[in-house]
Structure formats: C-alpha cells, structure tokens
Amino acid sequence: MTSSSPLDHHYRGENPLRTLLYLLREDRGRLALGTAAFAVKHSPTWLLPVVTANVIDIVVSHGPLTQLWLNCGLLFALLLLNFPGHLLYVRCYSRSIRRMSTGLRSAICRRLQELSIGYHSRVSAGVLQTKVVRDVETVEQMVQQSADGGLAAICSLLGGLAVIAARTPVFLPVFLIVVPAAATLVMRLRSRLRSHNEFFRQEVEVLSSRVIEMTSLIPITRAHGLEQDAIRRVDGTLHQVQGAGLRLDLLNGRFGALSWVTLNALGVGCLAVAAQVAYSGAFGVTAGDVVMLSAFFTTLTAAVTALINLAPTISKGLESVRSIGEVLQAPDLESNAGKAEVAAVTGAVRFEAVGYTYPEAADPSVADFSLDIAPGETVALVGASGAGKSTVLNLAIGFLRPSTGRILLDGVDMETLDLRTFRRSLSIVPQEPILFEGSIRENVGYGMGELPEEKVRDALRDANALEFVDRLPAGIDTVVGERGARLSGGQKQRLAIARALIRDPRILILDEATSALDLRAEALVQEALARLMHGRTTFVVAHRLSTIRGADRIVTMRAGRIAEIGTHDQLLHHGGEYADIHAANIA
Structure with missing residues (x-):
C-alpha cells in the first residue's frame, strides 16, 4: 500500500x-x-x-x-x-x-x-x-x-x-x-x-x-x-x-x-x-x-x-x-502484516487448551478445547445449537483468534502466521453456497485466473455437477443469476464442491453442507464430498449423522467443551451424548 x-x-x-x-x-x-x-x-x-x-x-x-x-x-x-x-x-x-x-x-x-x-x-x-x-x-x-x-x-x-x-x-x-x-x-x-x-x-x-x-x-x-x-x-x-x-x-x-x-x-x-x-x-x-x-x-x-x-x-x-x-478507522482488523507466510500445508492442526469468548459475552463459547488432528484426518463436530461447533470452525479458519490457549498449524502457532497465505490451502463448503451473478465457469474458478476448460469440467465431473451443467443452454458458460437463483439447492452445493475441488485444498471445512437438501440431492452431494475429502484434513459440522458416520473421529461438544471423542461405533457403544443424538436422529 x-x-x-x-x-x-x-x-x-x-x-x-x-x-x-x-x-x-x-x-x-x-x-x-x-x-x-x-x-x-x-x-x-x-x-x-x-x-x-x-x-x-x-x-x-x-x-x-x-x-x-x-x-x-x-x-x-x-x-x-x-x-x-x-x-x-x-x-x-x-x-x-x-x-x-x-x-x-x-x-x-x-x-x-x-x-x-x-x-x-x-x-x-x-x-x-x-x-x-x-x-x-x-x-x-x-x-x-x-x-x-x-x-x-x-x-x-x-x-x-x-x-x-x-x-x-x-x-x-x-x-x-x-x-x-x-x-x-x-x-x-x-x-x-x-x-x-x-x-x-x-x-x-x-x-x-x-x-x-x-x-x-x-x-x-x-x-x-x-x-x-x-x-x-x-x-x-x-x-x-x-x-x-x-x-x-x-x-x-x-x-x-x-x-x-x-x-x-x-x-x-x-x-x-x-x-x-x-x-x-x-x-x-x-x-x-x-x-x-x-x-x-x-x-x-x-x-x-x-x-x-x-x-x-x-x-x-x-x-x-x-x-x-x-x-x-475501525480497529477490528485481522492483523497479518509482518507475519510469516505459509508456503505449504500438510494439514496437521493442534488445539491446545483453546478458549474463546465473544465481545460483551458473559461466558466463553469455547473453553479448554484440546484436540490433535493428523494430516488427512476427518473430524466431525456434533452437539446442540450453541455448543460451540461454529466457533471451533471459525477458530480453525482464523476468522477468530483464541482468547486463551493456542492453535498450531503443522507445528507452528497460527498467531505468528499470515493467515491470508494459509487460506490459499483451505476450502469451505457452507450450508448456503455463495455464488455471484456470473457464469458457472467463473464461479467454479473464482480467483484463479484463466483456467483450461478441461480442468473446470474435471472439477464439475468429480462434484457430480457435469450431468446438469451439460444440460444447461450455454453449458459451463451459463449465467447462474444473483446468488445462483437459477439453480436448485443441490446444484448450487455441487458447484461449491467443484470450486473447492479445483483448488486442491489441504484443509477442508464442511459446515452443514447437506442439511438443506432432499434425499436424492444429498446422495449426489455425499458422493461428491467423499471424493473431495479423500486425503485432506477435514472439519465437518452436520446435524444429519449420515454425513459424519464415516468420520475418523467424532467430537461431541456441550457448552463449548468436549464431552466425548470416538468413532461412530465407539460412541454408540459408549451410550453417552452422541448415542442420544443418534437415537433422536433416527426417531
């Protein structure tokens, strides 16, 4: 500047x-x-x-x-x-x-x-x-x-x-x-x-x-x-x-x-x-x-x-x-100036006694959260609304900085890193995909400059999106409308997955990525997500337990703290909070 x-x-x-x-x-x-x-x-x-x-x-x-x-x-x-x-x-x-x-x-x-x-x-x-x-x-x-x-x-x-x-x-x-x-x-x-x-x-x-x-x-x-x-x-x-x-x-x-x-x-x-x-x-x-x-x-x-x-x-x-x-002059800036740039990410994330309290809040949203995630591991966060799941995701992305404790990325304190460079190795698939009024090609390759058409089509194919894109009047050059208004929820979600795939991220954030879809659309999206998650460190938040059943570890949260950790089968056998959530889900 x-x-x-x-x-x-x-x-x-x-x-x-x-x-x-x-x-x-x-x-x-x-x-x-x-x-x-x-x-x-x-x-x-x-x-x-x-x-x-x-x-x-x-x-x-x-x-x-x-x-x-x-x-x-x-x-x-x-x-x-x-x-x-x-x-x-x-x-x-x-x-x-x-x-x-x-x-x-x-x-x-x-x-x-x-x-x-x-x-x-x-x-x-x-x-x-x-x-x-x-x-x-x-x-x-x-x-x-x-x-x-x-x-x-x-x-x-x-x-x-x-x-x-x-x-x-x-x-x-x-x-x-x-x-x-x-x-x-x-x-x-x-x-x-x-x-x-x-x-x-x-x-x-x-x-x-x-x-x-x-x-x-x-x-x-x-x-x-x-x-x-x-x-x-x-x-x-x-x-x-x-x-x-x-x-x-x-x-x-x-x-x-x-x-x-x-x-x-x-x-x-x-x-x-x-x-x-x-x-x-x-x-x-x-x-x-x-x-x-x-x-x-x-x-x-x-x-x-x-x-x-x-x-x-x-x-x-x-x-x-x-x-x-x-x-x-707003003071609420994300400070990255003078911090170390992240050249490459393997995907190891470690939370050490992390706590976070929102401004003017009386109680912390996350407290004493400790978790060690290996590269390529999928970790799911479950719990009632207000349990702190979204706060953990925002801490992992770097949108929020811990009030207490620290978060390590590949062994380095994230407080010392330029998070803008870290996020080049990260992709987010949110509950409501964010699309702008441009073509499918522009939305999938947003921020990546000119991309070969075949690379865009490969990403759409892996996201199970090519089958509906090829039926559109202008194919990948079809304009999706403001916020993707001309597409269904499942179609928008698959475009969001294609956008994540084309970036080949090392860390993936899935925030209720299938919660708003019908069963057929969910099946297509789940299949696309499985391809996207393969070999990548993944954080998953979902109310539908079918989305997280295959996670390497499931973290059940209560009032900002970890209540229990284990696989799907282990937690069901334990008969704790996750088992109650599972029973309510089936009912």
Whole structure:
C-alpha cells in the first residue's frame, strides 16, 4: 500500500475539514489552477457594478466617449474569457473530485476485506453499502457544491470589497458588518445542524438495513402470508426517517429565512445611507457610486447568503466524512502484516487448551478445547445449537483468534502466521453456497485466473455437477443469476464442491453442507464430498449423522467443551451424548 492511500489517514479524532484537505492533497496544483480559472471567468460579476458606475458618471458629467467604450470593451473581453475559463475550471475540479470519490470507495472496499469476520457479523451489509455509495456521494456533492457556490461567493465578496475599499473606502466598514453577522448565524446553528444531520444519517442506515432484510425474506414472507407484517415493519422505519428528515428540513428552513431577512435588511440600510451621503455631496460620492454600492449590496448579500446556505450541505458532507471514517478507522482488523507466510500445508492442526469468548459475552463459547488432528484426518463436530461447533470452525479458519490457549498449524502457532497465505490451502463448503451473478465457469474458478476448460469440467465431473451443467443452454458458460437463483439447492452445493475441488485444498471445512437438501440431492452431494475429502484434513459440522458416520473421529461438544471423542461405533457403544443424538436422529 502506498503512502498516498486514504487508509493511511487517522480519521478518528481528526477534524473532518482537515481530513477533506488530506483527501485532496494530491490535486493541490490542479485545484489552484481551477480556482484561478474560476476567478477570471467570474470577474464580470463584480466588475459589472464598477463599469456601470463609470458609465453613469461619464453620462452625467458628459465625459469623453472613449472612456465609455473602453469600459464596455473591457467588460466584453472578460465575458469572452468566461467560456474557456469555465471549461478549465470544470476539468480541474471535476477530475479532482472524481479521483477523490473513487479513492474513497476503493479504500472502503479494501478495508472491508481487511476487517474481521466479527466486525461483519456486527455491522449489517446495508449500513456498509450506505457508506460506500451514499456517504461518498454526499462528500462528493459537498465538495462540488462548495466549489460552485462557495468560490462564486468568495470571488464576489473579495472583488466587491476590494473595489469598495479603493473607490469609496468610507463605506467599507459598513459592508464589513455583513460578513461577521453571517458568521455569527452560522456558528450559532452549526452544532444543531451537525447533530440533526448525524441523527438523519443513522436513520437512513437503519432503513437501508430494513430494506435489505425485507427483500431477502420475501420468499419466507410470501410463504407464510406475512406481507402486511413486513410492510408495517418497513413503514415504521420509513416514518422515523420522514420525521428526522422533516425536523432537519425545518431547521434548515429557519436558518435560511433568518439569514435572508437579516442580510437584506442590512442591505436596505446601507443603500439608504449611501443615497443620503451622495445627496448631501459628502465624501465625493457620485451618482454612479450610489448605483455601484446598490448593486454591491445585492451582490454581496447574495454571496454571504450563498455561503450561509452552504452550511447544511457542508455539515451533511462532513458528517459523511465521519461516517466513512468509522469504517476506515475501525480497529477490528485481522492483523497479518509482518507475519510469516505459509508456503505449504500438510494439514496437521493442534488445539491446545483453546478458549474463546465473544465481545460483551458473559461466558466463553469455547473453553479448554484440546484436540490433535493428523494430516488427512476427518473430524466431525456434533452437539446442540450453541455448543460451540461454529466457533471451533471459525477458530480453525482464523476468522477468530483464541482468547486463551493456542492453535498450531503443522507445528507452528497460527498467531505468528499470515493467515491470508494459509487460506490459499483451505476450502469451505457452507450450508448456503455463495455464488455471484456470473457464469458457472467463473464461479467454479473464482480467483484463479484463466483456467483450461478441461480442468473446470474435471472439477464439475468429480462434484457430480457435469450431468446438469451439460444440460444447461450455454453449458459451463451459463449465467447462474444473483446468488445462483437459477439453480436448485443441490446444484448450487455441487458447484461449491467443484470450486473447492479445483483448488486442491489441504484443509477442508464442511459446515452443514447437506442439511438443506432432499434425499436424492444429498446422495449426489455425499458422493461428491467423499471424493473431495479423500486425503485432506477435514472439519465437518452436520446435524444429519449420515454425513459424519464415516468420520475418523467424532467430537461431541456441550457448552463449548468436549464431552466425548470416538468413532461412530465407539460412541454408540459408549451410550453417552452422541448415542442420544443418534437415537433422536433416527426417531
């Protein structure tokens, strides 16, 4: 990772404005050029009152016509510069903003790959999706709108104040009242805007989670006639978002109205004073100056109002910066940096008095778990729900690190290993196979680059999948649909086995791989699993005892501890907990 990566920045505890400057630091030169181009292309806005004042004074005093045409020619030339100046500004700022948003999204996705499985189990996919899509888009809009509206307002303010200071300096203090008044309004309401934006953002994240939950549960909802319950559940969240959004809109509305009235009242007062001064002939203020000052009242009032109106957008954008920082600075990382890479795995796994307690849990999920597994051995874990079987699997994969004890891989403490390299020798066949919306070829060979077609077909054949794949319209190039929606459960499971086979793993994890299948599909999958398990160290978790009957050893677990260990026949003869589970299974 390069030093310029957005992941290098410490978002937590950092002012979000400073974070924003950090994200844009590589484009400082381009942004400076774009700002200069904007100043040139925007100059007619604040020069027009000056030219108008000059023309009026020339007309009133019957001055030389050459000066009149010179003023108009100057303004016309600046107008012509608007087009190339605007294009240069858009090119510079758009490229910088797009690069920033792309870099942020890439950084979030990279960090999501580095965060632990525990983090992903606590934070819903909907919330993370919102951060990648909505929050980055909000930051992008904040920068873009601040550039468009903010630069215009600042150029108008600086240009106008410079002209007033040079031409009618007596009125400069009057104009300078407008800016502090606006700043006071912004500072008083900024804290409230921030808290309301944060609350609204959290409500939208909850809504995103609810919608994803609703869509994933549609088959169950429809099957049980619970459509109205699902709608009421989402409607409750929608009303919460509506209420939070309405409160935020009302606050923004009060903020905008109050600032508009205040600033325009100041403008009217300044106009009255200028007219009175010109009428009395004091300070050399001319009729043209009154017109110029009147125009500047409107221009500068609009500029300050625009800056104030940017406050909600900026507040919302900065809150999104903080939201993104929650992911980029999440401490729950799987630490592999500087650890030894695993070049080869024989498959010997040893648990030495391993215990694990989940965060905020009162009791350990696994305690004093000791087990020595030889290369190529199949070990099955059985027990009631909550006995700790899945926790043991996650410890073996390295998704969780032991709270006590240690796990050795081929005699080496896994705490000292780069687990990413270890997992290249590991395959998992879960209860619900995870397929993406691509072809069968792409799903089976995921992450392995270009593979010979014959190698893919061999893996499908060994997984008992070729018989249905060859019947599909496009064979191995058939698109399986989102999450494999066009395939049956047994077909998806056999593709998952083919994906494991093609990797030739040394360690295999089977987590309820046949629990959701009918008898015929289970028979085909069991046959494929037997080929997959041959010669590989295998961990099996299954409620169907037919899946584990042939295991070299069966470990019965109770409350996170090992209750008994033996073969199928030994445990039945022993008449303990496994025998009770077996009897219940048969019944």
